[in-house]
Structure formats: structure tokens, C-alpha cells
Amino acid sequence: MSSSSSSSSSPPCPKKMITLKSSDGETFEIEEIAALQSKTLENMIDENCASTPIPLPNVKGKILAKVVEFCTKHAEAGADAETLRAWDAEFVGVEHAIVFDYILAANFLEIPTLLDLACESVAEMIKGKTPDEIRKFFNINNAFSPEEEEDVRRQNQWAFE
Amino acid sequence: MPALVNYGGEDQFFGGGSLCTSSIDLDRLYSMGSSMDIYCPPHKRARVCGPYAVSSYEYEGEHLSSIEELPDECLFEIFRRLPSGRERSSCACVSKHWLFLLSSMRRTEISGEVDNSAKEDKEMKTSPSGDVEMVSCDASGGLEGDGYLTRCLEGKKATDVRLAAVAVGTNGRGGLGKLSIRGTRSTRGVTNIGISAIARGCPSLRTLSLWNPSSIGDDGLVEIAKECCLLEKLDLSHCPFVSNKGLIAIAENCRDLISLNIESCPKIGNEGLEAIGRCCPRLQSISIKDCPLVGDHGVASLVSSASSVLSKIKLQGLNITDFSLAVIGHFGLAVTSLVLGGLRNASEKGFWVMGNAQGLKKVSTLTVASCHGITDVSLGAIGKGCTNLKQMCLRKCHFVSDSGLITFARAASSLENLQVEELDRISLGGVIGVISNREMKLKSLSIAKCMGIKDLLQGSLMLSSCTSLRSLSIQNCPGFGSASLAMVGKLCPHLEHIDLTGLCGITDAGLSPLLENSEAGLVKVNLSNCLNITDEAVSTLVRLHGGTLELLNLDGCRKVTDASLVAITDNCLLLNDLDMSKCSITDSGVSVLSSAGHLNLQVLSLAGCSMVSSKSVPFLKKLAGSLIGLNLQHCRSISSSMVELLAESLWRCDILS
Numbered sequence: 001m002s003s004s005s006s007s008s009s010s011p012p013c014p015k016k017m018i019t020l021k022s023s024d025g026e027t028f029e030i031e032e033i034a035a036l037q038s039k040t041l042e043n044m045i046d047e048n049c050a051s052t053p054i055p056l057p058n059v060k061g062k063i064l065a066k067v068v069e070f071c072t073k074h075a076e077a078g079a080d081a082e083t084l085r086a087w088d089a090e091f092v093g094v095e096h097a098i099v100f101d102y103i104l105a106a107n108f109l110e111i112p113t114l115l116d117l118a119c120e121s122v123a124e125m126i127k128g129k130t131p132d133e134i135r136k137f138f139n140i141n142n143a144f145s146p147e148e149e150e151d152v153r154r155q156n157q158w159a160f161e
Numbered sequence: 162m163p164a165l166v167n168y169g170g171e172d173q174f175f176g177g178g179s180l181c182t183s184s185i186d187l188d189r190l191y192s193m194g195s196s197m198d199i200y201c202p203p204h205k206r207a208r209v210c211g212p213y214a215v216s217s218y219e220y221e222g223e224h225l226s227s228i229e230e231l232p233d234e235c236l237f238e239i240f241r242r243l244p245s246g247r248e249r250s251s252c253a254c255v256s257k258h259w260l261f262l263l264s265s266m267r268r269t270e271i272s273g274e275v276d277n278s279a280k281e282d283k284e285m286k287t288s289p290s291g292d293v294e295m296v297s298c299d300a301s302g303g304l305e306g307d308g309y310l311t312r313c314l315e316g317k318k319a320t321d322v323r324l325a326a327v328a329v330g331t332n333g334r335g336g337l338g339k340l341s342i343r344g345t346r347s348t349r350g351v352t353n354i355g356i357s358a359i360a361r362g363c364p365s366l367r368t369l370s371l372w373n374p375s376s377i378g379d380d381g382l383v384e385i386a387k388e389c390c391l392l393e394k395l396d397l398s399h400c401p402f403v404s405n406k407g408l409i410a411i412a413e414n415c416r417d418l419i420s421l422n423i424e425s426c427p428k429i430g431n432e433g434l435e436a437i438g439r440c441c442p443r444l445q446s447i448s449i450k451d452c453p454l455v456g457d458h459g460v461a462s463l464v465s466s467a468s469s470v471l472s473k474i475k476l477q478g479l480n481i482t483d484f485s486l487a488v489i490g491h492f493g494l495a496v497t498s499l500v501l502g503g504l505r506n507a508s509e510k511g512f513w514v515m516g517n518a519q520g521l522k523k524v525s526t527l528t529v530a531s532c533h534g535i536t537d538v539s540l541g542a543i544g545k546g547c548t549n550l551k552q553m554c555l556r557k558c559h560f561v562s563d564s565g566l567i568t569f570a571r572a573a574s575s576l577e578n579l580q581v582e583e584l585d586r587i588s589l590g591g592v593i594g595v596i597s598n599r600e601m602k603l604k605s606l607s608i609a610k611c612m613g614i615k616d617l618l619q620g621s622l623m624l625s626s627c628t629s630l631r632s633l634s635i636q637n638c639p640g641f642g643s644a645s646l647a648m649v650g651k652l653c654p655h656l657e658h659i660d661l662t663g664l665c666g667i668t669d670a671g672l673s674p675l676l677e678n679s680e681a682g683l684v685k686v687n688l689s690n691c692l693n694i695t696d697e698a699v700s701t702l703v704r705l706h707g708g709t710l711e712l713l714n715l716d717g718c719r720k721v722t723d724a725s726l727v728a729i730t731d732n733c734l735l736l737n738d739l740d741m742s743k744c745s746i747t748d749s750g751v752s753v754l755s756s757a758g759h760l761n762l763q764v765l766s767l768a769g770c771s772m773v774s775s776k777s778v779p780f781l782k783k784l785a786g787s788l789i790g791l792n793l794q795h796c797r798s799i800s801s802s803m804v805e806l807l808a809e810s811l812w813r814c815d816i817l818s
Contacts, residue, residue, distance in 0.1 A: 097227065100228060100230070103235045103239070104235065107235050120242050123242040123248075129251065131255045138229070139227060140256050141256065142256055143258065144256065151318070151320070156251070156253050
């Protein structure tokens with residue numbers, strides 16, 4: 001179970017926590033302030049649906065844990081940009097299948113910062129690769145017929161120079 | 162670190178090394194798990210492919226994603242963040258799914274565009290393939306400083322995949338400015354999907370030309386209208402699925418439209434044209450042909466509401482009536498070029514009103530073809546009303562007679578160029594009447610296929626000669642014989658170009674008055690298929706006009722022999738284009754010709770001269786200095802090996818054989 005990782009002195013009033021339930025039944029607690037980074041959760045909070053655990057059937061426990069960690073880190077006050085960026089870089093420096101899960105979760109929960117970060121990292125993975133390399137890297141099936149592939153390559157010839 | 166297990170589907174545990182190339186991944190998995198209470202059962206490992214990390218795992222009951230499982234909106238977010246057009250082009254080549262997704266991205270949706278790639282666009286590249294695709298740099302930078310590239314897709318190559326590829330590929334490199342699609346009735350032709358890709362990817366599109374696209378309809382045009390607001394020229398030909406809806410969308414969104422060309426689009430009608438007239442103030446040129454739904458309402462509202470810049474109007478094969486002609490006559494104040502053809506429902510009255518309305522003051526070029534409404538009366542009115550008319554072309558208007566033509570020629574005082582074709586009622590009297598007019602400014606007269614012209618002239622007339630006529634062309638009028646030519650020749654002393662193609666009736670005797678009467682020298686003479694012309698006429702010609710003659714065409718003059726070549730060599734100073742196809746010339750003629758050092762012959766045709774043999778090859782080689790075009794087709798006596806030999810010495814020359 002993850003708890004709030006804030007190391008500052010306890011505030012005068014107790015932090016309001018929200019419970020999230022993943023698709024595989026795990027529950028996680030997250031500070032309301034951190035949860036506000038997700039527009040989906042923000043809407044639920046506004047409509048007072050946040051008193052009971054919020055079921056998130058599209059997000060697995062493993063991923064939800066990381067998402068909670070991300071939001072909590074980004075909600076911290078007093079974090080300087082440098083360290084945050086370094087932390088972010090480490091956060092997405094994982095197996096790219098996991099980054100895709102981050103993207104799916106960020107998309108579903110509408111967390112723009114996480115979406116941005118994860119998509120940027122995938123874009124980085126694509127950068128500099130030729131189409132064949134991209135296909136191999138992501139194990140994508142090539143659905144072109146030979147002539148179509150020829151057409152597309154010729155129109156985009158400059159990418160290969 | 163738990164040992165890896167390879168679950169072969171049985172309950173057996175195998176010890177052994179890791180199949181995963183980087184065990185750090187497992188570390189991460191389990192490090193996450195250390196602070197969490199997650200139960201990770203033993204799992205199957207998917208097959209490793211390539212030197213890179215495994216891209217998809219399969220957990221029992223759990224499933225980690227591959228990029229192919231991301232929904233389009235997520236892929237979209239990734240593509241948005243690709244650093245440059247180069248990356249997008251690479252991704253476009255990965256799979257069809259990615260191609261179409263990338264091509265559906267609007268340029269505004271792409272963030273962080275680095276535009277120094279625009280400087281690369283100035284390079285010229287040519288495509289290695291045999292199809293008609295070009296990459297050219299058009300210096301037409303518009304508001305966006307974009308739209309340098311041109312693409313032309315033809316036939317089987319006109320597919321959606323190619324259009325999507327073009328949309329992505331041109332995006333970072335200066336943008337697509339001109340696109341033309343010439344389709345066939347193939348099954349995999351261009352559809353609205355491809356056009357939408359172009360629309361989103363190429364907002365700088367200025368010229369779009371669709372000929373016979375197999376299934377492009379209104380939806381595609383609506384997309385173009387929404388995204389490509391800089392569209393200036395639109396050309397729709399044989400588009401059976403495009404209707405008024407598409408045209409109205411274009412009208413309302415592409416306010417900068419300059420030129421519109423619609424041909425054989427059976428669903429386009431008056432509402433579309435009316436919208437164009439209402440919404441496109443910069444329209445300069447409109448051409449509508451063979452659209453059965455277009456009628457008076459559309460044409461009239463277009464002509465009358467379009468602003469004062471509409472200068473070219475072409476209306477052919479439409480069901481418009483006198484009303485439209487009247488509107489053109491009144492409102493065509495800026496029109497400089499007018500073409501009216503095949504207007505079955507327009508009568509004499511309409512043309513008469515058009516001429517009399519005094520609105521067509523700026524028209525300088527007028528062509529009327531196959532309109533039974535053109536009669537002597539209406540033609541006269543047009544001649545009077547179009548005071549600035551310089552060039553007139555009349556084709557297949559069977560109700561025009563001699564007097565009408567003469568009256569017209571006299572009334573149109575600015576007329577410089579008159580072309581008449583298939584006016585069957587015209588006779589020699591009409592031709593003479595047109596020519597013999599001292600005040601006329603007519604410089605060029607062309608008469609073709611007028612079957613009514615015969616070699617007789619009623620009555621004798623005091624005829625004044627025409628000092629302005631420089632070019633006379635009488636082609637394929639079988640009745641026009643020597644007597645007519647003699648008479649015409651006496652009236653035109655200042656001719657420089659004559660073209661008497663196909664006048665098999667004329668003889669040397671008919672030609673000589675014309676040759677002798679010319680005070681200015683003849684420059685271009687075309688006597689092709691004048692079967693009765695002999696050496697005598699040619700000799701007279703070159704003797705009198707050798708100092709000025711530049712082009713001489715004796716194609717098909719079978720009676721012309723080597724003697725003419727001798728005469729040409731002796732007399733011609735400036736000749737650079739000589740056509741002796743099918744003449745009765747032999748090697749000795751060619752040798753004489755080639756020995757003329759002063760002649761700078763550039764184009765020579767000996768096609769069909771079966772008496773010219775390989776012996777002429779060395780003579781032809783002598784012409785290497787100036788010759789750039791040589792026609793040796795059907796020269797049966799010259800073998801192809803000799804031709805190749807010749808090609809080696811005449812390397813600058815284009816040889817047809």
C-alpha cells in the first residue's frame with residue numbers, strides 16, 4: 001500500500017485521502033490534492049463521489065500504484081524543477097510496454113502531465129529510427145502490400161537520407 | 162531473485178538462465194512489488210525478437226500492452242510529440258494504420274514544428290520511376306510561405322495510400338501546392354479517405370485537379386473546403402459523385418478561388434454556381450462544359466454577381482438559353498475572353514442581345530462553335546458591340562453566309578485574327594469580301610474545311626487590296642483551286658506566312674500570282690498535300706523569296722524532285738526548316754542540299770522518301786553543325802544500322818526513324 005510520501009511537517013488539518021480501487025481489486029490511497037491532477041478524479045471529487053473507493057476498471061494495480069506515486073510527487077510543494085525532471089526521467093525509464101500502460105492510464109484518468117511525459121518518452125524511442133527499426137522495436141505487423149510500401153517510401157524518401 | 166521459470170504449459174519447473182536479454186526489467190517489476198503486496202505468479206515469457214527488449218509479455222491473467230493496443234487517441238498524442246517531419250515520415254512507413262493516423266493529423270495539431278526544414282525544399286529532385294510524378298519547386302509562396310511542391314497521380318498509382326503518404330511526406334518539406342489526380346475506373350482508386358488525408362495534411366494546397374476520380378464525392382470536397390482555405394484553382398472533370406453540396410462548401414470556405422473548371426459533372430447544378438458567384442469575389446476564370454443540370458439560373462447569377470474581375474468565361478454544351486447570353490452581354494464588363502460552344506437552346510435573339518447590350522467592351526478573344534443562334538444578324542450585332550475584339554474564331558456555325566461574314570469583318574474594326582472553320586455557306590465571294598478591305602487591321606486569316614468555297618466568282622468587282630494581312634491559311638477546302646488562289650494572291654501583297662495545306666486543286670499557275678505579287682518576302686510557306694505543285698512553282702518561290710524564306714513545307718508534294726532541292730540550295734539564305742516528306746527526291750538531291758555551306762538547316766524531314774538511300778548518310782553527316790531535328794521515318798532504303806551510325810555523328814540531333 002502506498003502512503004503519502006510527503007516528508008514535510010504534518011499540516012494543521014489532516015490530509016483528505018481518497019481511495020482508488022484497481023481492476024484487480026487492489027486499493028490505494030491518495031491525497032486529494034494529488035488526485036486533483038487527474039481531471040477524471042477531479043470531476044468525481046467535485047460531484048462528491050469520492051467518499052467511497054473509486055473503482056477504476058481500466059487500470060491495473062501495478063500501474064495504478066505508479067500513477068499514484070507520480071501524482072503525489074507532482075503535488076508536492078517546494079520541489080524544484082531540476083529534481084522533478086530527473087525523477088520524471090527515471091519514472092519513464094522503464095520497459096516500454098509499461099510506458100504504454102502509463103499512457104493508457106493517463107488517457108483514462110486525464111492526467112495531462114503524465115500523458116505528456118509518457119508520450120514524449122515514446123516519441124524519444126521513435127526518434128532517429130528507420131521504419132524497419134521502429135517495426136522491430138515495437139513488434140508491429142506491416143500491413144502494406146509491396147507496391148503500397150514502395151509508394152509510401154518514395155513519398156517520404158527524405159526520412160531515409 | 163527468483164529463478165525464472167519457463168512455463169511450457171506443464172507443471173514443471175526448469176531451472177536455467179534468463180531468456181530475457183535485460184534482467185533489469187525483472188528487477189524493476191520486482192522492486193515495485195517489494196513495497197507492495199502483489200502476488201506475481203510464475204509466468205510465460207513471450208518469444209524474444211531482435212536485439213531489443215521484449216515488447217510484449219503475457220502474464221497469467223495479466224497482459225502488458227504493445228503499442229498496437231493503444232487506442233488511436235493515444236497514438237495521436239505520441240505522434241504529436243515527434244520532433245520533426247522526418248520522424249513523422251519514418252512512422253508513416255511503418256504500417257498502414259500509422260500512415261492513415263498520421264495523415265489525419267492537421268498541421269495545427271502538431272506541436273513544436275521546427276521549420277528550418279523549409280530551406281531544404283528548394284532542391285529539385287526527380288523521381289526515378291516511370292509514372293508521371295514530379296517533385297518541383299514552385300516559387301509560389303503564399304500567405305504561409307508554403308506550397309512549393311507539386312504531385313501528379315495517374316491511373317493505377319492514384320490510391321488512398323499514396324495520397325496519405327503524400328500528405329505526410331510533403332508536410333515538413335514546404336507543403337503541397339498543386340495536386341492533380343487522373344484516375345481510371347479501377348477498383349482501388351482514390352476515395353474520400355485519401356482526399357481527407359490531403360486536406361488535413363496540406364493546408365497550403367492551391368491547385369487541385371481531379372480528373373475521373375473513381376469515388377471521390379462531396380465528403381471529400383467538404384474536407385478540402387474546410388482545411389485548404391488557400392485554394393485558388395479547382396478543376397473537376399468527370400466526377401460523377403460530386404454535387405452542389407461539395408461545390409457550395411468550396412465556395413463558402415475558399416474565398417480566394419481564382420479559377421474554376423467543371424466538366425462532365427452530372428450532379429453539379431445551379432445552386433453550386435450561384436454559391437460560387439456569391440462567395441468568391443476573386444474569381445477570374447470560369448469554364449463549364451457538359452453539365453446537364455446547369456442552366457440559366459446558375460450561369461446568370463454567377464456572371465452577374467461575380468465582381469468585376471471575371472475575365473474568362475467558357476460555356477460549352479450547356480442547356481442555357483438567350484437569357485444567359487443577355488446577362489453576359491450586360492454584365493460581362495471585365496470579360497476579355499469568351500468561348501461559347503454547343504449552346505443548343507440559344508437562338509439568334511440571344512446572341513443579338515449579347516452583342517447589342519454594349520457590355521462586352523473588353524472582350525478581345527471570342528470563340529463561337531456549333532451554335533445555330535449565330536446568324537448574319539446576330540454576328541453583325543456582335544461585331545458592332547465588341548469594339549475591342551482582336552481575335553475571332555467561328556466554327557460550325559452553319560447559318561453564317563458571305564454577307565454576314567463580310568459585315569462582321571467590317572464592323573469589328575479592331576479585328577486582327579479571324580479563324581473560320583466548317584462554315585459551309587461561305588463561298589469565295591465571302592473570302593474576297595473579307596480580304597478586300599483597305600481599312601482593315603486584319604493580320605491573320607485562317608479558313609479551314611469550308612466545303613462551300615468553289616472556284617467561281619459571280620460578277621467582276623473592283624477590289625482593293627489588303628495591306629494589313631500577314632498570314633493567310635486556307636486548309637482542306639477542296640473546292641479552292643487555282644483561280645481562287647490567283648485572285649486572292651493579287652489582293653494580298655504583304656503576306657509573310659501562307660499555309661495551303663490540303664488544297665489539292667491548286668497548280669503552279671495558281672500559285673505564281675501570289676508569289677509574284679508579294680512585296681514583302683514570304684517567310685513561312687506550307688504547301689503540304691498540294692499534290693499538283695511541281696518544281697516550277699518551288700523554283701519561282703525560292704527565286705523570288707529566297708532571301709526571306711525560313712520555313713518550307715512540301716510534305717506530300719509528289720511531283721517535286723531534286724530540281725527543287727537544287728533551286729533551294731541556290732537561292733535560299735535563311736532556310737532553317739525544310740520538309741520534303743514523300744517528295745520524289747533522291748540521293749543526289751540530298752548531296753546538293755548538304756553541300757550548301759551557307760544554309761543553317763535546323764529541321765529536315767525526308768520521311769517517306771523511298772528513293773533516298775544509305776548513300777545519303779555521309780551527306781547528312783555534313784549537316785551536323787546546325788541540324789537539331791531529322792525525320793527519316795519510312796525511308797525504306799536506309800537501313801537501321803546506317804541510321805544508328807548517323808545518330809553517332811549527329812549527336813546533337815533528334816532523329817526520328
